Amino acid sequence: MFERFTASAREVVVAARHEATQLGHRYIGTEHLLLGLVAIEHLGGDGSPSAAEPPAGPVGRVLAAAGIRSDYVKSEIARLIGVCPGGLGEDEADALHSIGIDLDTVRSKLEDSFGEGVLDQAHGAPAGGRLPFTPRAKKALASSLREARRLGHDHLGVEHILLGLIREADGVAGQILATKAPLRILREQLLNELTRAA
Amino acid sequence: MTDATELAADAGSADPRVGLHAVRALRILLEKLEAIQVSHARRQGWSWQEIAASLGVSKQAVHQKHAGGRRLRRER
Numbered sequence: 251m252f253e254r255f256t257a258s259a260r261e262v263v264v265a266a267r268h269e270a271t272q273l274g275h276r277y278i279g280t281e282h283l284l285l286g287l288v289a290i291e292h293l294g295g296d297g298s299p300s301a302a303e304p305p306a307g308p309v310g311r312v313l314a315a316a317g318i319r320s321d322y323v324k325s326e327i328a329r330l331i332g333v334c335p336g337g338l339g340e341d342e343a344d345a346l347h348s349i350g351i352d353l354d355t356v357r358s359k360l361e362d363s364f365g366e367g368v369l370d371q372a373h374g375a376p377a378g379g380r381l382p383f384t385p386r387a388k389k390a391l392a393s394s395l396r397e398a399r400r401l402g403h404d405h406l407g408v409e410h411i412l413l414g415l416i417r418e419a420d421g422v423a424g425q426i427l428a429t430k431a432p433l434r435i436l437r438e439q440l441l442n443e444l445t446r447a448a
Numbered sequence: 449m450t451d452a453t454e455l456a457a458d459a460g461s462a463d464p465r466v467g468l469h470a471v472r473a474l475r476i477l478l479e480k481l482e483a484i485q486v487s488h489a490r491r492q493g494w495s496w497q498e499i500a501a502s503l504g505v506s507k508q509a510v511h512q513k514h515a516g517g518r519r520l521r522r523e524r
Contacts, residue, residue, distance in 0.1 A: 258505065342473035346470060346473045349470045369484070373483060
């Protein structure tokens, strides 16, 4: 499937995987694809103009106009999904204590070498390395492919990824987008931008 | 914890649940530690091959796990 992706679309997927790992998640969901889009379209931070350049492409313009930027998406992800489990809390400390490991000692030795909070911030690589896509994310990408075909495009670009995320209204990305603008409107705006650019 | 639970924990409990939870916690700790040490080694300029050798795994395995899916280029 990825053979039909443009170079930018592939970068979105790579960025999505990176974002998922950074958040300590063990899967790539529609929300990470949205973060990937936002990253590739240089929509960083809190809305102040990116040091790089203003959004160049249709996707960047549509998302920027709707206020969909990196910080916003991340805070919405935290709100909708919460912090991912997998940390070392009290239960884990007790469990390690049962075999004679004092987690506080481990923690403080690591902090001596690497600085405060290093253990709590570290995210272990998921077993097997490759993060799987959620079923919803796969559906969104399949929708993206169909959107590209419907538009008569022979490639799958970042614009089709956004269309696919919009199609999956029940996905986390769809929900986040809908907090800023009706999905129907975003879709129209994007299609208008694409026709203009053609 | 109740007294009974504390005693069980102190005695290196034979309850499989306790032991299995210890395994789970140790695995979480292990994965975090590996991430920290691999990233530190890379910052120190270690090659994937050197890191793999120290970990006792293949270069491909450590790269796939820690290099975020990027292509493994030929390196020393």
